[in-house]
Amino acid sequence: xxxxxxxxxxxxxxxxxxxxxxxxxxxxxxxxxxxxxxxxxxxxxxxxxxxxxxxxxxxxxxxxxxxxxxxxxxxxxxxxxxxxxxxxxxxxxxxxxxxxxxxxxxxxxxxxxxxxxxxxxxxxxxxxxxxxxxxxxxxxxxxxxxxxxxxxxxxxxxxxxxxxxxxxxxxxxxxxxxxxxxxxxxxxxxxxxxxxxxxxxxxxxxxxxxxxxxxxxxxxxxxxxxxxxxxxxxxxxxxxxxxxxxxxxxxxxxxxxxxxxxxxxxxxxxxxxxxxxxxxxxxxxxxxxxxxxxxxxxxxxxxxxxxxxxxxxxxxxxxxxxxxxxxxxxxxxxxxxxxxxxxxxxxxxxxxxxxxxxxxxxxxxxxxxxxxxxxxxxxxxxxxxxxxxxxxxxxxxxxxxxxxxxxxxxxxxxxxxxxxxxxxxxxxxxxxxxxxxxxxxxxxxxxxxxxxxxxxxxxxxxxxxxxxxxxxxxxxxxxxxxxxxxxxxxxxxxxxxxxxxxxxxxxxxxxxxxxxxxxxxxxxxxxxxxxxxxxxxxxxxxxxxxxxx
DNA sequence: TAGCCTTTGAAGTGT
DNA sequence: ACACTTCAAAGGCTA
Numbered sequence: 272x273x274x275x276x277x278x279x280x281x282x283x284x285x286x287x288x289x290x291x292x293x294x295x296x297x298x299x300x301x302x303x304x305x306x307x308x309x310x311x312x313x314x315x316x317x318x319x320x321x322x323x324x325x326x327x328x329x330x331x332x333x334x335x336x337x338x339x340x341x342x343x344x345x346x347x348x349x350x351x352x353x354x355x356x357x358x359x360x361x362x363x364x365x366x367x368x369x370x371x372x373x374x375x376x377x378x379x380x381x382x383x384x385x386x387x388x389x390x391x392x393x394x395x396x397x398x399x400x401x402x403x404x405x406x407x408x409x410x411x412x413x414x415x416x417x418x419x420x421x422x423x424x425x426x427x428x429x430x431x432x433x434x435x436x437x438x439x440x441x442x443x444x445x446x447x448x449x450x451x452x453x454x455x456x457x458x459x460x461x462x463x464x465x466x467x468x469x470x471x472x473x474x475x476x477x478x479x480x481x482x483x484x485x486x487x488x489x490x491x492x493x494x495x496x497x498x499x500x501x502x503x504x505x506x507x508x509x510x511x512x513x514x515x516x517x518x519x520x521x522x523x524x525x526x527x528x529x530x531x532x533x534x535x536x537x538x539x540x541x542x543x544x545x546x547x548x549x550x551x552x553x554x555x556x557x558x559x560x561x562x563x564x565x566x567x568x569x570x571x572x573x574x575x576x577x578x579x580x581x582x583x584x585x586x587x588x589x590x591x592x593x594x595x596x597x598x599x600x601x602x603x604x605x606x607x608x609x610x611x612x613x614x615x616x617x618x619x620x621x622x623x624x625x626x627x628x629x630x631x632x633x634x635x636x637x638x639x640x641x642x643x644x645x646x647x648x649x650x651x652x653x654x655x656x657x658x659x660x661x662x663x664x665x666x667x668x669x670x671x672x673x674x675x676x677x678x679x680x681x682x683x684x685x686x687x688x689x690x691x692x693x694x695x696x697x698x699x700x701x702x703x704x705x706x707x708x709x710x711x712x713x714x715x716x717x718x719x720x721x722x723x724x725x726x727x728x729x730x731x732x733x734x735x736x737x738x739x740x741x742x743x744x745x746x747x748x749x750x751x752x753x754x755x756x757x758x759x760x761x762x763x764x765x766x767x768x769x770x771x772x773x774x775x776x777x778x779x780x781x782x783x784x785x786x787x788x789x790x791x792x793x794x795x796x797x798x799x800x801x802x803x804x805x806x807x808x809x810x811x812x813x814x815x816x817x818x819x820x
Numbered sequence: 821t822a823g824c825c826t827t828t829g830a831a832g833t834g835t
Numbered sequence: 836a837c838a839c840t841t842c843a844a845a846g847g848c849t850a
Contacts, residue, residue, distance in 0.1 A: 566843060592844075593846085593848090
């Protein structure tokens, strides 16, 4: 039960969420066992030193060196693997790679310009980034990672590096390539074991020839690049960003990418790449008649969804995204302030990278590219629309075995575990202002339930009195999404809903889901469940206030 | 096969 | 300034 106070940045729940272990069944176990993992840190680091010296670590020896197997061995192994790889890659002048899935190269150092200090050590922000991913671990200091062959400031430190590292693209620090390490089950099929380094047993960065198959350039995929934070998000083969007309518009056009890097970047980022040779990809900047579609950077919630989707799907066998997203939406609210902060930070980096990749891009560019939704009649998106739009109750997507007859209990886990109230008050993540310098939106919004069929039909009766009118009133205004969140993020009092669980009446499907699906199982959330019960009940009031305005 | 559903957040447009 | 709209992911579903 470590760190139940949840005050620290290394919130275990957050860690758990972020890491997304392969075996979901171990999730809860890991939460409670993270302390042991923490105890193993010293062992990890010390063993890494030896390992880096020997450079011939085998999984067997690693296991032997391990003090003792613990339930959290996976965390241990991952951490260990990560640092081993970090050391090795540093020495090789190559990539860091996913601590989760072998065979997928990626760079998780956040600094766009200089992930390394002059002494070859990770920069503070890079360390922060790593520590964010591995909150329980001490990111190796300069001494640990320092290596003569490591990228030097000359390679990376400047905003405009003069000389590119053999494998380093100026943006690679933020360009990550891992795809599916969040998959709750097994690594993607393409992450074949052959990628493992035969010597060390540690996954190595695949050669471009090995990578190319991982990044198929289907015609449809042309024009897009994978998610720069791919290590965080399962991409399922779908690239993310596209390259603007004229090719890869790099902020530092003077820089030349070597074949290795360009193949990586181009195969993943360029819409016009044609892998003529397994080892050398040539970028063909053929002019498209159309402007390639550059997608918006993912926001915090989208990043969270991508990370957690597989987990939720695995847990409940749901595949319908609408239902999954509903679960994820509630889980998102159940995240602690620190947990959400991580995603806000990632999203901020996403936007940062995106803005650097596509300086002239604007979200406006994508307006109208997608089929316009037929919500013109916004007005009727209210009560009447409830029934019309919700012809597919998510309950139908739920496996029967998930159905339980104790909605009340489920409600509690689902609704009563919102983010901490303080989070709503203080935007913690304090996400650095983006180029737009916007204040970090409060994720802990008291956004009312959208006109959900179950909510409107089921919860209303129970919700009764106070919330019923407010919910309906707010539904129209809130239907327009979260842009209004900040304005109504603070619930105003809780009139009358103190004892009754009206708002706890959620859509049936969720009430029937296992609580673990609805909110992280961490003790923190259980605590939050109780401490913030009143807050959630007050949500409708905030809406009333807003609508009143 | 295009679009819907569903979520939150970012960023756009409109008033 | 505020309200509203669109899009970002995702995959089953529907017309």
